Amino acid sequence: MADRRITVAGDPKDSTTIEKVTEIIRKQVTRRQFLKGTGALGLGVTTFYLMGCGSSGSSAQDEPRQVFVANALGMIVAEPTLCVGCRRCETSCVAYNQGIVQPSIANVKVSRNQQFGVAGVTANGFQRGDGDFGNFRSVQDTCRQCAHPVPCQLACPHGAIEVVAPVNARVVNVSKCIGCGICVSACPWDMLSLSGPVRASNTKSNKCTLCNGNPECVQACPSGALKYLPWSDRTKIVPPRQVASGAISPDIQGTCGKCH
Amino acid sequence: MQYGGWTGKILRIDLSTGAITTEDTIKYKDYLGGTGLGYKVLWDEVPPGTKAWDPENRLIFGVGPLVGTGAPCTGRVSITSLWPVHIDELPASGHMGGHWGPELKYAGWDSIIIQGKAAKPVWIKIVDDKVTIEDAARLWGNGIYRATAEICTIMGSDARVAAIGQAGENLVRLSCVLCDRSHSAGGVGSIMGSKNLKAIGVKGTGSLKIAADKKTWADYNKKFLSMMGANNQIVVPRTKQPWAEYYNSGSRWTADKGLYWGAATPPVETGYCTDVEHPLPVDCPSPLNKIGLRTHKGYGDFGVPGAKYTVKMNGCHSCPIRCHIATDIPALEQYGVSRYNQNTCIGNSIVTGLMSTNSADPNSSITNAMMSNNLCDDYGFWSDYGQYSRCYRWAYTHVMTAAEVAALGLPASFVGKTTFQNRLPAAELNTLSGNATGAKPYTATSPWGLADAGNPSALQILVPLICANGKTNQPVMNNLSTPVFAKAVSMGPAFLAKEWPEIGFFNNHCYSSNSFKMNFAKHHSVETFGQIGLLQSMLWSRDPQNHTHCNVSGCGLPLDLINTIMKELFTQGKSIFNDPTGSDITFVASQTGYKPMTPGMAAMTAASAVHLELHNSLTVCNYTLPVWVSPLKSLGYRGDASLDAQTYSLVTGDTVDQKGLETIGLRILTLFRALTARYLDYAMKKADPSKKVNMRNDYDQVADWMFDKVGSTTTGPAKGPGTGIPNSVSGNTDAYAATYVPFTGSAQIMDRADIEKGKDLLYDQFGWDRATGMPTAATLTRLGLDYVKAVIPTLIP
């Protein structure tokens, strides 16, 4: 049985013990309070790593598997009223990080809501709802950088979605990602995208990395409609976009009970 | 494809056979894409004698290498074809922005060539490399909004649709193709209609390569953005603001403290939108994050009511300069149309010239405009840059005099009545005005009665009537039908002048026509730096809508500074268009400081024309680029004339400098010249086999009103029906005052000899022959256009 540790993201050596974390958890009544509490206590605790629990197909068996992760430090918050629909955020996101242009894998998603709103098109559905064919409201979808339990991260059977310093963004580790797309259906807000067909060679999942705390999309937005702000939990105020799979990777199923 | 930017594949669809084939883009690389590609396809495939609506005509949706790359202002598409609005159906292009072009690139296609004619209405569905021809029976007869929504229900909310409305279906010459709600390509709608093609829906999930490394590309984009101004590259704010050295009351950089997008929820204050050298504490992270608020065109175009009703500024893919005014006018709901409408510039007033404003209502102007826009963007009716509408207004109001009627050889009964009264059947006049003679007063509830009262519902009758194009099977409202009226309006001024010569008279001889030549509109001509604007306008077969020179003339900087900057660009050997003698180029004293032609003016004219073709081929927005000036004081307000070449090089990896790219642009313009000469020569020979085209005389024309005065006893040679009539004969007083003298005071009147000199100097810049206005054999060789010589040997000097 491998050691289960809590570490500061990006620096597995700087760790504490499971006992310490369990103690913190027991002090809290609810998960919400727990999350606030860890921040308030300022332990610098960001990640709960799990190793050796029947890891299924992890490409890096020797690395610990993150389960509990601390909150992100920042997030991209969109202001639809200000969005002028230029999609410079989408092109910048991909081009300045990956050197190609491909809005379909951008981590900020404007096009899909632009013409007919979040609700999408319906027959005769023009000039009624949101979007350019309606009232011009254009909603830019951004990753909520969910708090634990992070749906995409826990769903990934390969442990490929990791929490990365300096801002604790939930990031796809492309060396572990096999492009299976399980995370894509796990995200309630449909914020991940595959760069190619499912499981094809070179297909990788793309999700928002917060660009180390200086997001390209925020820099690119010509109307200040995207802002990089301290993290807050927006999962409750933004309705889900899809019925998420609710999948939890087999290797960590059953571990929730260890803390809760 | 070895280069970035291009996808490497062009889609060809033959609607007659249903064949869908793929071609390699590389064979068109020398022409970039857009109009360049369109001209080459027409040259290679469409023989003279083909008409615009023949199945053999090609409709080329030309998208260039920069589209979709995220470089600023790269959302554009050029749609090239034989042009149904020109009297000889010479080649021309309509251009649209929006998101359709980038989507096509992401689907893996550089352009689409459409040919043939489908047996029944169809639409084309493109999902990445899956291309199918679909049945459009359910869509035909519907407007563009419904067609788009229907196609998106099939393809997904994020599919992009370019469609025609009833205007294009009914072969209205003044019709357009629209995408993304409000982005229209003028004049080409009826070609889709003639091919039974309702729409092209595109969804693309693929990627484009950028040759430059990502850091270089990111830094370059930020540099580029920092040099941009507001719409039309205006680089100073409209009002005096503490951060700015200059301001100009004509500026479209309207953002200001206390100026809001008033209909946003909550309202958005534009505030100071500074340049990058003057960051304010509230700008986050930088002034680049407020470029999109700089151009408040709602306020710019409609004043205070415009500010009140603006939801936001909208626009094309990748463009930080938002020029489409998204409005919310609740009052429109009482007429049963959406309160939400958007467009820009003339797109907001396509049919407002057909009616009056209601002086009692301060919101009348914007309400009429948004009604116009709601209808025209659905029916797909084209503005003709206002020319058809000025002709309509004249035919509606101008009472023919005895001298005019005599000069035009019209029946004496025409005297004392308007052209509509003279030309429309009694039954139609009755429908339109409420009485069989079309005399005033009109019945209040008739279309013309409503129009004169400034009631926007007038347009709800007039637009469907006009777009029905005389088809009696398309009753509009209460079974109204006015086939003669509808055809007259919808065919456009050039074709109408053939039937009603008084329209040709008006356009050529009357100052208020604002026509340039061949019955098309003047669009940034003589009022934009005199001969620089005028001479470039001669070179196309429609209103040229060239903004290259316009994006300098209106930039808002002091004129002597503009002249200095232009002299740096065009007298010091930096451009292939150059005047080594260092003559003055632009005005220095006032915006109306007209002065005789100089070689420097010719150099800037040539560069202006070539950059239009470059932009329409790359394809980037010519309403905002090039960046020949900038808002940056540290650069002395210089821009960077090599930005187009830099963007092209970084994207494609095909490294060219400014002169290299200009040479490609000159190649494209010169091919267009040869193409036009070839078709025009055919048209002239058809009328008279002994004729041979002389482009200088037969094509590079200027309307006579730009030279003539009240009482002039001479005029230019006849240029079609209703022309060649001196003002002394027609008694025309819609002309420059008899006291005007060219190049004195603020008189805009031009001088024929000076313009002829201007042609000489301009042809010299292009390497075209002075006598014929045709590219010389040496020029064709130098530009890689040797193949032209074999096709039109007798036309090459």
Ligand code: SF4
């Ligand atoms: S589940 Fe979706 S919203 Fe949450 S972190 Fe993952 S990608 Fe972002």
Ligand code: SF4
């Ligand atoms: S860059 Fe800003 S304005 Fe443009 S689409 Fe993205 S969020 Fe909207």
